[in-house]
Amino acid sequence: MDVKTVCLGLLSIQPASGYDLKKQFESLFRHFFPAGYGSIYPALADLAADGLVDCERIRQAGKPDRKLYRITPAGRSAFRNSLAGIEPRHRLRSEFLAMIYFADQLEADRLREVLDRRIEELRAAVAEIDELEKDPLATPTSGARFVAGFGAAVAQAAADYIEQNRGLLLAHRQGRRPRRSTAPEELQAGGEQGL
Amino acid sequence: MDVKTVCLGLLSIQPASGYDLKKQFESLFRHFFPAGYGSIYPALADLAADGLVDCERIRQAGKPDRKLYRITPAGRSAFRNSLAGIEPRHRLRSEFLAMIYFADQLEADRLREVLDRRIEELRAAVAEIDELEKDPLATPTSGARFVAGFGAAVAQAAADYIEQNRGLLLAHRQGRRPRRSTAPEELQAGGEQGL
DNA sequence: TGCAGCATGTAATTTGTTACATGATTAA
């Protein structure tokens, strides 16, 4: 499932322009399926070329024209087929966790900063999602509410874990310790044991 | 931070071949920073070309040659600089959540299947990570243990959320409708709505 | 006989990100 399919799905709920879709991608979807104009506009063009959506150009006074896209019957069934047919994946790429994996090569101050920033981001996400959940325009369906609740619960768990376990990373350190040499004592190559 | 940088980081802990690194990417890293041979081998070649790692070819009886990579002093400082310099991101793209957003366009049986499968995956991840956490070879540093604990905690929270809130998605539906096919009826749906 | 493990890599393709390009209106 790519950006194109999600656009089609959003259009199955209501007609929208690329600009409108971008706003939806910026509210709830931002937290689990981000997309920018660079993906959305080409997706819409493809969808129209495939006959899965129709496009109506709307003139506006004092504003640029809008292109309002509406899903077609063919689009609706294509979308349902793709929901029925694909095995959904959950892909994560976290530079944050990768960095923390190597925490012992980070300065203590820098480490604290990275941890604190992540906690802030997560708490901000929880707060933002909680707001969306209260607004029936932002979460109109049970699916939307489920997803919002999921995001908030997981972000909350992540923030709590970091807060409660940061001591594991900072325990054996003294605040900022000026080291005058980086003794590189490398491990010997012989062993194959790896992980 | 890309695959190249993570490879360099892993080599900062111990020398390894591309094949060895792949195994590391398959154990803990798989859960937050997946990478395949197609990224790893080119990364290693780049690193060597930049003088950040050295490569020793090792002949083996009855097995293909290995190329053992060792980080250089330049590589070590390049790695620390990149840890100090970048703002780490946490990127998620979940087709699973996107699909659930559109749950009302999914058949009830299909929806249950998707939900159940995801719970299974999450529980399997928790179990796998718990094993890694017990093994000091798999989680040798405090950073590794922190990351493992994080992954397990978040996966656990996700599984719990799905299990406790699936009722939100299934509540207004009929369970699986009794079909008058030749197949013998299994248990009649009674408990879907009571979370 | 067939598969899994060991071990290396390349090339084509897909996909998405970032920067670029335009330009009017409205509110601070």
Added chain:
DNA sequence: TTAATCATGTAACAAATTACATGCTGCA
């Protein structure tokens, strides 16, 4: 006057995935 909002899109670039390509050993 500055920034934000509205509104469209393209093009260059970066990155990773997938498939391809090879070949020996040991086990069931």
